[in-house]
Amino acid sequence: MAAVGVAAPGRRRAAPSGAARYRRWWVPYLFLLPGLLAVLVFSLWPFVNTVILSLTNARVLQGGSFVGLNNYGRALHDPAFWLAFRNSMLYAVVCVPVLVVLPLLLALLVKDRIPGIGFFRSAYYTPVIASSVVVGLMWQWxxxxxxxxNTVLRRxxxxxxxxxxxxxxxxxxxxxxxVTVWKxxxxxxxxxxxALGNVPAQLYEAAAIDGAGAVRRFRHITVPSVRPMMLLVGTLSTISALRVFTEVYILGGRGGGPGGEAKTLPFLIRDLGVGYRGLTGYASAIGIILFLVTLVFALAGRRLGREEA
Known part of the structure; x- marks a missing residue:
């Protein structure tokens, strides 16, 4: 007597019916659930809570009452906000072009597979994995x-x-x-x-045969080939520049430099939100303003990327 439940040799198991597949529609979401919970708890809820706090006059460890858009109006008339806003914009204007161009030149120097090039690649990447606090203390020294x-300059x-x-x-x-650029x-x-790894070597060989020098090859082959990556780097470095805090905090101290003149928006948010004043609602409003400014740059970079594609 044949064993029950054992398929006959050479016979394929029947595929599950449509109803059976429908009953298991939730299985993929079960695997996504841990990640979705993490995003909900650590990203979405803090953002929603910040928006709510920005509409109140809450202080640290104290509830607040609804004040509408008063905190936003206060920020627009606050000289400290405009000083921090100017510093953040200046930070982006100076750092972003440098971080778009210099890493490209650095990549051109180390892109060829020659003996010992791995050491230089690792050396250039070491500051990235170093702690921001350690880097700040090193540069402070x-x-x-x-x-x-200063010793070398005087000598x-x-x-x-x-x-x-x-x-x-x-x-x-x-x-x-x-420090930001170096890191x-x-x-x-x-x-x-x-990006350079995807540029066909035949293009450079053909250009060299035609008599194109290094500068012309860079202008007419390298730059057009990596332009989408340049837009991505520009967008990411802009977001990073607008969020800078550690460098100013370590090099300038808790006060943000002499007279607080070097404070950036993240520094001001920290100073207002968890400092001695503890203006949680006002700091949250400035945080939302920083988010909106960052979002504008991110959307602009995305649009330029689509046009480039």
Missing amino acids: LLASDGIV LQLVGSPVPFLTDSTLLLLSCMV GLGYYMVFYLA
């Missing part, structure tokens, strides 16, 4: 009045007195930009290495 940079007799990298508001902001070069270099 380098740029101090008695640090290595070379290029300056008579120490350069106030960390005590002058303008130089402090520029120093923070240098981000290797990250965006990897993006360009991936």
